[in-house]
Amino acid sequence: MIRFxxxxxxxxxxxxxxxFSERGLELVNAGMIREYLAEFKGEKKVQIILLAxxxxxxxxxxxxxxxxITGRDLIFEKxxxxxxxxxxxxxxxxxxxxxxxxxxxxxxxxxxxDDLDEVAFFFRKKYSRCLRIATKYQNITREFLxxxxxxxxxxxxxxxxxxxxxxxxxxxxxxxxxSTGETLKQNKLKTIEDGTLLKSFASIFVSxxxxxxxxxxxxxxxxxxxxxxxI
Amino acid sequence: xLKSKKGILKPKLDSGNLELEIGRxxxxxxxxxxxxxxxxxxxxxxxxxxxxxxxxxxxxxxTSDPVRGEQILRPDFTVPILLKHLxxxxxxxKYFYSGNVWxxxxxxxxxxxxxxxxxxxxxxSKKTKSISSDVEAYLLINKIxxxxxxxxxxxxxxxxxxxxxxxxxxxxxxxxxxxxxxRPKRFMRLLDLYSKQKISGRNNHLFKSANLLxxxxxxxxxxxxxxxxxxxxxxxxxxxLEEELSQNLIxxxxxxxxxxxxxxxxxxxxxxxSMLSLTMVGDTFRKAIENFEHRVELLSEHIDTKTVxxxxxxxxxxxxxxxxxxxxxQFDHGKYPPIAQGGRYDSLCxxxxxxxxxxxxxxxxxxxDFLRKT
Numbered sequence: 001m002i003r004f005x006x007x008x009x010x011x012x013x014x015x016x017x018x019x020f021s022e023r024g025l026e027l028v029n030a031g032m033i034r035e036y037l038a039e040f041k042g043e044k045k046v047q048i049i050l051l052a053x054x055x056x057x058x059x060x061x062x063x064x065x066x067x068x069i070t071g072r073d074l075i076f077e078k079x080x081x082x083x084x085x086x087x088x089x090x091x092x093x094x095x096x097x098x099x100x101x102x103x104x105x106x107x108x109x110x111x112x113x114d115d116l117d118e119v120a121f122f123f124r125k126k127y128s129r130c131l132r133i134a135t136k137y138q139n140i141t142r143e144f145l146x147x148x149x150x151x152x153x154x155x156x157x158x159x160x161x162x163x164x165x166x167x168x169x170x171x172x173x174x175x176x177x178x179s180t181g182e183t184l185k186q187n188k189l190k191t192i193e194d195g196t197l198l199k200s201f202a203s204i205f206v207s208x209x210x211x212x213x214x215x216x217x218x219x220x221x222x223x224x225x226x227x228x229x230x231i
Numbered sequence: 232x233l234k235s236k237k238g239i240l241k242p243k244l245d246s247g248n249l250e251l252e253i254g255r256x257x258x259x260x261x262x263x264x265x266x267x268x269x270x271x272x273x274x275x276x277x278x279x280x281x282x283x284x285x286x287x288x289x290x291x292x293x294t295s296d297p298v299r300g301e302q303i304l305r306p307d308f309t310v311p312i313l314l315k316h317l318x319x320x321x322x323x324x325k326y327f328y329s330g331n332v333w334x335x336x337x338x339x340x341x342x343x344x345x346x347x348x349x350x351x352x353x354x355x356s357k358k359t360k361s362i363s364s365d366v367e368a369y370l371l372i373n374k375i376x377x378x379x380x381x382x383x384x385x386x387x388x389x390x391x392x393x394x395x396x397x398x399x400x401x402x403x404x405x406x407x408x409x410x411x412x413x414r415p416k417r418f419m420r421l422l423d424l425y426s427k428q429k430i431s432g433r434n435n436h437l438f439k440s441a442n443l444l445x446x447x448x449x450x451x452x453x454x455x456x457x458x459x460x461x462x463x464x465x466x467x468x469x470x471x472l473e474e475e476l477s478q479n480l481i482x483x484x485x486x487x488x489x490x491x492x493x494x495x496x497x498x499x500x501x502x503x504x505s506m507l508s509l510t511m512v513g514d515t516f517r518k519a520i521e522n523f524e525h526r527v528e529l530l531s532e533h534i535d536t537k538t539v540x541x542x543x544x545x546x547x548x549x550x551x552x553x554x555x556x557x558x559x560x561q562f563d564h565g566k567y568p569p570i571a572q573g574g575r576y577d578s579l580c581x582x583x584x585x586x587x588x589x590x591x592x593x594x595x596x597x598x599x600d601f602l603r604k605t
Binding site for chain 2: 142169
């Protein structure tokens with residue numbers, strides 16, 4: 001049995017279903033009342049498991065899933081050195097989103113990371129605290145800002161509605177996913193020139209361990225061939 | 232980050248040897264008049280992040296605790312000992328410590344995630360005692376390691392900061408340069424920007440007058456402000472940048488001097504004279520070299536300073552929070568990371584100490600996992 005993890009809801013779920021139907025794979029309910037299990041029509045060797053897109057990376061790493069479709073942003077965030085245990089089988093042409101820094105629009109003097117660093121330093125001097133950055137993507141943010149020599153910042157964990165964190169007084173700056181920039185604009189936020197942390201999209205990921213052990217498996221080969229097929 | 236190469240094995244420890252070595256070193260510390268101090272293994276996260284910045288979380292182990300809030304496994308002894316010392320009433324103190332610290336390591340690193348460290352911190356309220364404490368600290372480690380085949384490298388952050396203080400530029404520019412001494416890429420970017428010789432796309436906007444005028448105009452038209460940063464804060468920053476436009480740039484002779492200084496290395500014995508010959512001798516720099524020379528003279532009474540290496544920027548990227556004399560000891564075979572590192576951290580003390588309490592400090596740690604019977 002091949003355990004295949006897919007996002008259980010949202011736009012990503014619909015796009016994944018499209019992707020399958022283009023390749024002649026039809027998702028059907030597993031026949032039980034459980035809505036989080038499914039299978040491909042006429043294919044008994046693949047168990048489809050529906051779960052939160054953000055849980056897919058760790059489940060592949062732990063070995064509970066053999067294959068999964070999820071956003072690259074989530075793989076980068078959830079698993080340090082993910083290339084050691086996970087194979088990126090195919091990059092998909094949907095789920096596009098950039099992970100960006102958002103600052104208040106009226107911060108007209110802040111247009112680059114070096115500005116952000118200087119403002120963080122002023123914060124320290126004037127308000128005796130670090131610049132607070134709210135994000136769901138703590139690991140990517142921390143690494144990116146340190147790599148780019150930004151100092152005096154503190155990351156505030158935010159599980160959702162991050163774009164509201166500044167107005168709510170929780171943070172001074174945010175790092176969040178933005179596909180069109182519309183949400184940022186609505187919340188009177190702007191991006192900065194060198195403030196794109198990651199250009200993300202959906203990909204098919206395979207557990208390296210599983211792949212090594214089952215390379216010769218005919219069923220797996222047939223499935224992977226079908227998935228990488230360009231339509 | 233230290234990487235394991237072929238032929239280098241992770242050190243295997245014989246606990247018997249380790250314990251004997253701990254006992255031997257503790258005896259040396261006690262004979263030198265140091266008192267043992269203990270600090271907790273679990274520390275409050277927010278205090279430390281405030282101090283080190285988020286970098287800390289890349290290295291330290293954090294724990295989640297819904298009751299006490301996020302706790303961090305002690306990543307070093309220096310900061311908790313300093314905090315404990317500051318809470319007490321004494322000004323002068325000599326402490327030694329012995330115990331585990333925990334740090335996340337790169338998967339290739341040969342440094343254990345749980346390492347056993349011994350070390351000491353020497354506190355004094357008198358700045359005048361600094362040089363003799365520097366010497367005391369270096370000689371103490373030198374004595375402990377004398378039974379091993381080791382060599383040492385020294386550095387001095389003060390030499391660099393004093394040279395920056397002598398530049399004929401505004402305090403704003405000096406502060407920025409000094410603030411980023413520990414981040415070479417950023418430091419070079421600032422040096423380029425402030426000397427205007429080569430300006431990268433990333434920061435050239437900072438000093439364009441047209442931009443500043445445009446910003447000022449735009450700011451007038453904005454009505455909606457939110458968050459902690461105020462309109463005045465923004466206006467103030469624009470004014471500072473504007474003011475900077477009329478201020479001196481770093482002269483090319485000054486820049487060349489700084490670059491030469493940053494590349495400088497020699498034997499410790501030779502260093503004071505050679506550094507003075509790099510020219511552009513301002514008062515602060517001359518004073519720093521005088522102190523430096525005094526330290527070398529004192530050390531030369533005990534050891535052959537011709538065999539000790541000196542490198543101006545030694546430890547600048549790895550020895551966080553040190554701001555004066557720094558040193559490191561390494562095995563001659565060169566396979567392991569430095570087995571001892573230490574240095575002066577006066578400005579960390581003044582950041583953390585309450586008003587009216589001035590404290591100077593130097594300390595050093597020993598990586599016990601690499602010290603074995605030879």
